[in-house]
Amino acid sequence: MSADVRAAVETAYREEWGQVVATLIGFTGNWDLAEDSAQEAFAAALTTWARDGVPRNPGAWLTIAARNRATDRIRRDAVGAAKLRDLAAGQPVHDDPAGAGSEDIPDERLRLIFTCCHPALPLPARVALTLRTLAGLTTAEIARALLSAETTTGQRLSRAKRKIQDAGIPYRVPPAELLPERLAAVLAVLYLIFNEGYGGADQRALTVEAIRLARVLATLMPAEAEPRGLLALMLLHESRRATRLRDGELVTLEHQDRSRWDAALIDEGVRILDEARAMRRTGPYQLQAAIAACHATAPDAAATDWARIAGLYADLSKLTSSPVVELNRAVAVAMADGIPAGLAIVDALAESGSLEGYHLLPATRADLLRRDGRDAEARASYEQALELVPSEVERRYLAKRLLDLAPEN
Secondary structure (H helix, E strand, O other): OOOOHHHHHHHHHHHHHHHHHHHHHHHHOOOOOHHHHHHHHHHHHHHHHHHHHOOOOHHHHHHHHHHHHHHHHHHHHHHHHHHHHHOOOOOOOOOOOHHHHOHHOOOOOOHHHHOOOOOOOOOHHHHHHHHHHHOOOOOHHHHHHOOOOOOHHHHHHHHHHHHHHOOOOOOOOOOOOOHHHHHHHHHHHHHHHHHHHHOHHHHHHHHHHHHHHHHHHHHOEEEEEEEEHHHHHHHHHHOOOOOEEEEEEEHHHHOOOOOOOHHHHHHHHHHHOOOOHOOOOOOOHHHHHHHHHHHHHOHHHHHHHHHHHHHHHHHHHHHOOOOHHHHHHHHHHHHHOOHHHHHHHHHHHHHHHHOOOOOOOHHHHHHHHHOOHHHHHHHHHHHHHHHHHHOHHHHHHHHHHHHHHHOOO
Protein backbone atom coordinates (compact mmCIF):
# COMPACT_ATOMS: atom_id res chain seq x y z
CA MET A 1 0.00 0.00 0.00
CA SER A 2 1.39 3.41 -0.95
CA ALA A 3 1.96 6.17 1.56
CA ASP A 4 -0.40 8.37 -0.49
CA VAL A 5 -3.31 5.98 -0.02
CA ARG A 6 -2.68 5.66 3.71
CA ALA A 7 -2.48 9.45 3.99
CA ALA A 8 -5.74 9.79 2.05
CA VAL A 9 -7.51 7.37 4.41
CA GLU A 10 -6.10 9.14 7.47
CA THR A 11 -7.27 12.50 6.11
CA ALA A 12 -10.69 11.07 5.36
CA TYR A 13 -10.89 9.68 8.89
CA ARG A 14 -10.22 13.09 10.40
CA GLU A 15 -12.59 14.93 8.08
CA GLU A 16 -15.36 12.42 7.37
CA TRP A 17 -15.73 10.18 10.45
CA GLY A 18 -18.42 12.30 12.09
CA GLN A 19 -20.35 12.61 8.83
CA VAL A 20 -20.27 8.88 8.13
CA VAL A 21 -21.30 7.88 11.65
CA ALA A 22 -24.05 10.52 11.75
CA THR A 23 -25.55 9.22 8.52
CA LEU A 24 -25.35 5.60 9.72
CA ILE A 25 -27.04 6.42 13.03
CA GLY A 26 -29.82 8.14 11.13
CA PHE A 27 -30.04 5.13 8.81
CA THR A 28 -29.99 2.32 11.40
CA GLY A 29 -30.89 3.98 14.71
CA ASN A 30 -28.13 1.90 16.31
CA TRP A 31 -25.04 3.73 17.59
CA ASP A 32 -22.80 0.68 18.01
CA LEU A 33 -23.74 -0.74 14.61
CA ALA A 34 -23.06 2.66 13.04
CA GLU A 35 -19.59 2.91 14.59
CA ASP A 36 -18.70 -0.70 13.74
CA SER A 37 -19.85 -0.30 10.14
CA ALA A 38 -17.91 2.95 9.79
CA GLN A 39 -14.76 1.26 11.10
CA GLU A 40 -15.21 -1.55 8.59
CA ALA A 41 -15.64 0.95 5.76
CA PHE A 42 -12.42 2.77 6.62
CA ALA A 43 -10.58 -0.56 6.86
CA ALA A 44 -11.94 -1.55 3.45
CA ALA A 45 -10.81 1.78 1.99
CA LEU A 46 -7.18 0.90 2.71
CA THR A 47 -7.28 -2.05 0.30
CA THR A 48 -9.91 -0.87 -2.20
CA TRP A 49 -8.38 2.56 -2.74
CA ALA A 50 -4.93 0.99 -3.14
CA ARG A 51 -6.37 -1.16 -5.94
CA ASP A 52 -8.83 1.24 -7.62
CA GLY A 53 -7.47 4.65 -6.65
CA VAL A 54 -8.78 7.24 -4.22
CA PRO A 55 -12.40 8.13 -5.16
CA ARG A 56 -13.39 11.60 -6.23
CA ASN A 57 -15.61 11.96 -3.16
CA PRO A 58 -14.07 9.94 -0.30
CA GLY A 59 -16.85 10.88 2.14
CA ALA A 60 -19.58 9.60 -0.16
CA TRP A 61 -17.63 6.39 -0.88
CA LEU A 62 -17.16 5.73 2.84
CA THR A 63 -20.79 6.54 3.68
CA ILE A 64 -22.17 4.13 1.09
CA ALA A 65 -19.63 1.44 1.96
CA ALA A 66 -20.54 1.73 5.64
CA ARG A 67 -24.27 1.71 4.83
CA ASN A 68 -23.83 -1.48 2.79
CA ARG A 69 -22.01 -3.13 5.68
CA ALA A 70 -24.70 -2.09 8.14
CA THR A 71 -27.36 -3.54 5.85
CA ASP A 72 -25.41 -6.79 5.55
CA ARG A 73 -25.11 -7.02 9.33
CA ILE A 74 -28.86 -6.52 9.77
CA ARG A 75 -29.61 -9.04 7.00
CA ARG A 76 -27.43 -11.67 8.71
CA ASP A 77 -29.27 -11.14 11.97
CA ALA A 78 -32.54 -13.08 11.87
CA VAL A 79 -34.17 -10.80 14.41
CA GLY A 80 -33.32 -7.85 12.20
CA ALA A 81 -35.61 -8.92 9.36
CA ALA A 82 -38.34 -6.47 10.29
CA LYS A 83 -35.81 -3.68 10.63
CA LEU A 84 -34.42 -4.51 7.19
CA ARG A 85 -37.89 -4.12 5.67
CA ASP A 86 -38.17 -0.72 7.34
CA LEU A 87 -34.82 0.33 5.93
CA ALA A 88 -35.71 -0.95 2.48
CA ALA A 89 -38.68 1.38 2.50
CA GLY A 90 -36.39 4.30 3.29
CA GLN A 91 -33.15 5.40 1.65
CA PRO A 92 -31.82 2.97 -1.01
CA VAL A 93 -28.35 1.49 -0.89
CA HIS A 94 -26.40 2.57 -3.99
CA ASP A 95 -24.06 0.27 -5.86
CA ASP A 96 -21.70 3.02 -7.01
CA PRO A 97 -19.98 4.50 -3.95
CA ALA A 98 -17.53 6.59 -5.96
CA GLY A 99 -20.33 8.42 -7.74
CA ALA A 100 -22.81 8.69 -4.87
CA GLY A 101 -23.78 12.09 -3.51
CA SER A 102 -23.71 13.16 0.13
CA GLU A 103 -26.30 15.92 0.27
CA ASP A 104 -28.01 14.38 3.32
CA ILE A 105 -24.86 14.25 5.44
CA PRO A 106 -24.76 17.79 6.94
CA ASP A 107 -28.28 17.55 8.42
CA GLU A 108 -27.46 14.17 9.97
CA ARG A 109 -24.26 15.51 11.47
CA LEU A 110 -26.07 18.45 13.02
CA ARG A 111 -28.59 16.04 14.55
CA LEU A 112 -25.71 14.02 15.94
CA ILE A 113 -24.07 17.06 17.57
CA PHE A 114 -27.29 17.97 19.39
CA THR A 115 -27.94 14.37 20.42
CA CYS A 116 -24.45 13.90 21.86
CA CYS A 117 -24.82 17.14 23.84
CA HIS A 118 -28.40 16.60 25.00
CA PRO A 119 -29.03 18.14 28.46
CA ALA A 120 -30.46 14.84 29.73
CA LEU A 121 -26.97 13.32 29.59
CA PRO A 122 -24.41 14.05 32.34
CA LEU A 123 -21.79 16.57 31.21
CA PRO A 124 -18.85 14.09 31.30
CA ALA A 125 -20.89 11.73 29.11
CA ARG A 126 -21.64 14.51 26.63
CA VAL A 127 -17.93 15.27 26.32
CA ALA A 128 -16.91 11.63 25.90
CA LEU A 129 -19.71 10.87 23.44
CA THR A 130 -18.88 13.93 21.33
CA LEU A 131 -15.22 12.96 21.14
CA ARG A 132 -16.05 9.35 20.30
CA THR A 133 -18.88 9.82 17.83
CA LEU A 134 -18.02 13.08 16.11
CA ALA A 135 -14.22 13.15 16.39
CA GLY A 136 -13.58 9.41 16.10
CA LEU A 137 -11.27 9.18 19.11
CA THR A 138 -10.91 5.71 20.61
CA THR A 139 -11.97 4.99 24.17
CA ALA A 140 -8.31 4.85 25.20
CA GLU A 141 -7.58 8.21 23.53
CA ILE A 142 -10.56 9.85 25.24
CA ALA A 143 -9.55 8.44 28.63
CA ARG A 144 -5.98 9.64 28.18
CA ALA A 145 -7.07 13.10 27.04
CA LEU A 146 -9.54 13.54 29.90
CA LEU A 147 -7.19 11.97 32.49
CA SER A 148 -9.73 9.26 33.24
CA ALA A 149 -9.50 5.47 33.52
CA GLU A 150 -10.21 3.65 30.26
CA THR A 151 -12.78 1.38 31.94
CA THR A 152 -14.56 4.41 33.40
CA THR A 153 -14.64 6.10 30.00
CA GLY A 154 -15.95 2.95 28.33
CA GLN A 155 -18.72 2.62 30.90
CA ARG A 156 -19.59 6.29 30.49
CA LEU A 157 -19.93 5.87 26.73
CA SER A 158 -22.04 2.71 27.07
CA ARG A 159 -24.36 4.31 29.61
CA ALA A 160 -24.79 7.41 27.43
CA LYS A 161 -25.74 5.37 24.37
CA ARG A 162 -28.09 3.22 26.44
CA LYS A 163 -29.77 6.28 27.91
CA ILE A 164 -30.33 7.72 24.44
CA GLN A 165 -32.04 4.45 23.46
CA ASP A 166 -34.00 3.85 26.68
CA ALA A 167 -35.08 7.44 27.28
CA GLY A 168 -36.01 7.95 23.65
CA ILE A 169 -33.81 11.03 23.31
CA PRO A 170 -34.76 12.30 19.85
CA TYR A 171 -32.14 12.23 17.11
CA ARG A 172 -32.88 15.69 15.78
CA VAL A 173 -32.10 19.36 15.85
CA PRO A 174 -34.37 20.78 18.57
CA PRO A 175 -37.39 22.88 17.61
CA ALA A 176 -36.99 26.64 17.48
CA GLU A 177 -38.29 27.28 21.00
CA LEU A 178 -35.69 24.93 22.51
CA LEU A 179 -32.77 25.87 20.26
CA PRO A 180 -31.17 28.60 22.44
CA GLU A 181 -30.95 26.32 25.49
CA ARG A 182 -29.76 23.31 23.49
CA LEU A 183 -27.26 25.33 21.46
CA ALA A 184 -25.81 26.70 24.70
CA ALA A 185 -25.29 23.11 25.89
CA VAL A 186 -23.50 22.19 22.64
CA LEU A 187 -21.24 25.24 22.81
CA ALA A 188 -20.40 24.53 26.45
CA VAL A 189 -19.31 20.98 25.59
CA LEU A 190 -17.10 22.14 22.72
CA TYR A 191 -15.50 24.83 24.88
CA LEU A 192 -14.91 22.35 27.69
CA ILE A 193 -13.16 20.02 25.23
CA PHE A 194 -11.02 22.94 24.05
CA ASN A 195 -10.06 23.93 27.60
CA GLU A 196 -9.18 20.34 28.51
CA GLY A 197 -6.66 20.39 25.69
CA TYR A 198 -5.47 23.94 26.24
CA GLY A 199 -4.34 23.13 29.76
CA GLY A 200 -1.43 20.89 28.73
CA ALA A 201 1.07 20.57 25.91
CA ASP A 202 0.44 16.81 25.63
CA GLN A 203 -3.32 17.22 25.06
CA ARG A 204 -3.28 19.41 21.97
CA ALA A 205 -5.36 16.85 20.05
CA LEU A 206 -8.36 17.99 22.07
CA THR A 207 -7.99 21.64 21.06
CA VAL A 208 -7.58 20.59 17.42
CA GLU A 209 -10.80 18.55 17.58
CA ALA A 210 -12.69 21.27 19.44
CA ILE A 211 -11.75 23.86 16.81
CA ARG A 212 -12.66 21.47 14.00
CA LEU A 213 -16.06 20.73 15.55
CA ALA A 214 -16.65 24.46 16.16
CA ARG A 215 -15.97 25.05 12.45
CA VAL A 216 -18.48 22.34 11.58
CA LEU A 217 -21.13 23.85 13.85
CA ALA A 218 -20.57 27.38 12.53
CA THR A 219 -20.90 26.09 8.96
CA LEU A 220 -24.03 24.06 9.69
CA MET A 221 -25.72 26.93 11.58
CA PRO A 222 -24.85 30.01 9.50
CA ALA A 223 -27.71 32.08 10.91
CA GLU A 224 -26.49 31.70 14.52
CA ALA A 225 -23.90 34.15 15.88
CA GLU A 226 -22.60 32.32 18.94
CA PRO A 227 -21.00 29.33 17.13
CA ARG A 228 -18.89 31.91 15.29
CA GLY A 229 -18.17 33.65 18.59
CA LEU A 230 -16.93 30.40 20.12
CA LEU A 231 -14.82 29.57 17.07
CA ALA A 232 -13.24 33.04 17.17
CA LEU A 233 -12.51 32.65 20.89
CA MET A 234 -10.82 29.28 20.36
CA LEU A 235 -8.70 30.57 17.47
CA LEU A 236 -7.54 33.63 19.43
CA HIS A 237 -6.59 31.53 22.45
CA GLU A 238 -4.88 28.93 20.27
CA SER A 239 -2.79 31.67 18.63
CA ARG A 240 -0.93 32.08 21.94
CA ARG A 241 -0.39 28.41 22.73
CA ALA A 242 3.31 28.34 21.85
CA THR A 243 4.11 31.06 24.40
CA ARG A 244 2.06 29.91 27.41
CA LEU A 245 4.76 27.64 28.81
CA ARG A 246 8.53 27.98 28.96
CA ASP A 247 10.53 24.98 30.19
CA GLY A 248 7.38 23.68 31.85
CA GLU A 249 6.73 26.98 33.63
CA LEU A 250 3.60 29.09 33.18
CA VAL A 251 4.17 32.40 31.35
CA THR A 252 1.51 35.03 32.02
CA LEU A 253 0.01 37.06 29.19
CA GLU A 254 2.01 40.21 29.90
CA HIS A 255 5.31 38.31 29.69
CA GLN A 256 4.60 36.21 26.59
CA ASP A 257 6.69 36.73 23.45
CA ARG A 258 4.13 38.28 21.12
CA SER A 259 6.36 37.84 18.10
CA ARG A 260 5.65 34.10 18.41
CA TRP A 261 1.88 34.46 18.43
CA ASP A 262 0.23 32.94 15.34
CA ALA A 263 -0.75 35.94 13.21
CA ALA A 264 -2.84 33.83 10.81
CA LEU A 265 -4.99 32.47 13.63
CA ILE A 266 -5.38 35.99 15.08
CA ASP A 267 -6.48 37.39 11.72
CA GLU A 268 -8.96 34.55 11.19
CA GLY A 269 -10.30 34.87 14.73
CA VAL A 270 -10.86 38.62 14.38
CA ARG A 271 -12.53 38.17 10.99
CA ILE A 272 -14.93 35.51 12.31
CA LEU A 273 -15.67 37.63 15.37
CA ASP A 274 -16.56 40.54 13.08
CA GLU A 275 -18.95 38.25 11.17
CA ALA A 276 -20.63 37.21 14.42
CA ARG A 277 -20.95 40.76 15.72
CA ALA A 278 -22.46 41.90 12.42
CA MET A 279 -25.46 39.70 13.24
CA ARG A 280 -26.19 42.00 16.22
CA ARG A 281 -27.07 39.19 18.61
CA THR A 282 -24.43 39.51 21.31
CA GLY A 283 -23.68 36.43 23.39
CA PRO A 284 -21.10 35.42 26.01
CA TYR A 285 -18.71 33.75 23.56
CA GLN A 286 -18.62 36.82 21.35
CA LEU A 287 -17.79 38.98 24.37
CA GLN A 288 -15.04 36.61 25.49
CA ALA A 289 -13.66 36.58 21.96
CA ALA A 290 -13.70 40.38 21.90
CA ILE A 291 -11.65 40.40 25.11
CA ALA A 292 -9.21 37.90 23.64
CA ALA A 293 -8.98 40.06 20.50
CA CYS A 294 -8.04 43.11 22.59
CA HIS A 295 -5.05 41.19 23.93
CA ALA A 296 -4.18 39.54 20.61
CA THR A 297 -4.11 42.77 18.61
CA ALA A 298 -2.21 44.92 21.12
CA PRO A 299 1.40 45.34 19.89
CA ASP A 300 2.72 44.95 23.43
CA ALA A 301 1.41 44.55 26.97
CA ALA A 302 1.66 48.28 27.68
CA ALA A 303 -0.66 49.05 24.76
CA THR A 304 -3.47 46.83 26.08
CA ASP A 305 -6.79 48.71 26.19
CA TRP A 306 -7.73 47.77 29.75
CA ALA A 307 -10.65 50.21 29.88
CA ARG A 308 -12.29 48.49 26.92
CA ILE A 309 -11.59 45.06 28.42
CA ALA A 310 -13.14 46.14 31.74
CA GLY A 311 -16.24 47.32 29.85
CA LEU A 312 -16.50 44.02 27.97
CA TYR A 313 -16.21 42.10 31.23
CA ALA A 314 -18.97 44.28 32.69
CA ASP A 315 -21.23 43.37 29.75
CA LEU A 316 -20.29 39.69 30.14
CA SER A 317 -21.02 39.80 33.86
CA LYS A 318 -24.52 41.16 33.17
CA LEU A 319 -25.17 38.30 30.75
CA THR A 320 -23.80 35.47 32.89
CA SER A 321 -23.97 36.63 36.54
CA SER A 322 -20.76 34.61 36.97
CA PRO A 323 -18.45 35.35 39.93
CA VAL A 324 -15.51 34.10 37.85
CA VAL A 325 -16.26 36.78 35.26
CA GLU A 326 -16.40 39.34 38.06
CA LEU A 327 -12.97 38.18 39.23
CA ASN A 328 -11.59 38.71 35.74
CA ARG A 329 -13.26 42.11 35.62
CA ALA A 330 -11.47 42.99 38.86
CA VAL A 331 -8.09 42.54 37.15
CA ALA A 332 -9.12 44.69 34.19
CA VAL A 333 -10.51 47.39 36.48
CA ALA A 334 -7.30 47.34 38.52
CA MET A 335 -5.23 47.86 35.37
CA ALA A 336 -7.54 50.57 34.03
CA ASP A 337 -8.55 52.47 37.17
CA GLY A 338 -5.93 51.54 39.75
CA ILE A 339 -5.21 48.65 42.11
CA PRO A 340 -7.59 49.79 44.91
CA ALA A 341 -10.57 49.71 42.53
CA GLY A 342 -9.75 46.14 41.48
CA LEU A 343 -9.10 44.99 45.04
CA ALA A 344 -12.50 46.32 46.10
CA ILE A 345 -14.17 43.92 43.64
CA VAL A 346 -11.98 41.01 44.80
CA ASP A 347 -12.77 41.69 48.45
CA ALA A 348 -16.50 41.87 47.70
CA LEU A 349 -16.30 38.47 46.02
CA ALA A 350 -14.45 37.05 49.02
CA GLU A 351 -17.11 38.38 51.37
CA SER A 352 -19.89 36.90 49.26
CA GLY A 353 -18.42 33.41 49.52
CA SER A 354 -19.34 32.72 45.90
CA LEU A 355 -15.80 31.62 45.02
CA GLU A 356 -14.93 29.79 48.23
CA GLY A 357 -12.26 27.16 47.53
CA TYR A 358 -11.41 28.64 44.12
CA HIS A 359 -7.64 29.11 44.01
CA LEU A 360 -7.71 32.02 41.58
CA LEU A 361 -9.51 34.25 44.08
CA PRO A 362 -6.58 34.43 46.55
CA ALA A 363 -4.10 34.20 43.64
CA THR A 364 -5.64 37.28 42.00
CA ARG A 365 -5.71 39.14 45.30
CA ALA A 366 -2.06 38.23 45.89
CA ASP A 367 -1.03 39.51 42.47
CA LEU A 368 -2.82 42.83 42.93
CA LEU A 369 -1.34 43.28 46.40
CA ARG A 370 2.14 42.51 45.01
CA ARG A 371 1.70 45.13 42.30
CA ASP A 372 0.65 47.58 45.01
CA GLY A 373 3.81 46.89 47.03
CA ARG A 374 1.94 45.24 49.92
CA ASP A 375 4.18 42.18 50.08
CA ALA A 376 3.20 40.95 53.55
CA GLU A 377 -0.48 40.77 52.60
CA ALA A 378 0.41 39.30 49.23
CA ARG A 379 2.41 36.55 50.94
CA ALA A 380 -0.61 35.42 52.97
CA SER A 381 -2.80 35.32 49.85
CA TYR A 382 -0.20 33.37 47.83
CA GLU A 383 0.04 30.82 50.63
CA GLN A 384 -3.74 30.48 50.67
CA ALA A 385 -3.79 29.99 46.88
CA LEU A 386 -1.09 27.32 47.10
CA GLU A 387 -3.28 25.31 49.44
CA LEU A 388 -6.07 25.25 46.85
CA VAL A 389 -4.34 25.10 43.45
CA PRO A 390 -5.06 21.85 41.52
CA SER A 391 -2.45 22.14 38.74
CA GLU A 392 1.25 21.47 39.22
CA VAL A 393 2.13 24.07 36.57
CA GLU A 394 0.14 26.74 38.40
CA ARG A 395 1.57 25.57 41.73
CA ARG A 396 5.11 26.15 40.49
CA TYR A 397 4.13 29.59 39.19
CA LEU A 398 2.57 30.66 42.50
CA ALA A 399 5.48 29.27 44.50
CA LYS A 400 7.91 31.29 42.37
CA ARG A 401 5.85 34.45 42.85
CA LEU A 402 5.92 33.82 46.57
CA LEU A 403 9.70 33.48 46.56
CA ASP A 404 10.04 36.72 44.58
CA LEU A 405 8.42 38.74 47.35
CA ALA A 406 10.56 40.80 49.69
CA PRO A 407 11.75 38.71 52.66
CA GLU A 408 9.74 38.90 55.85
CA ASN A 409 11.25 41.12 58.54
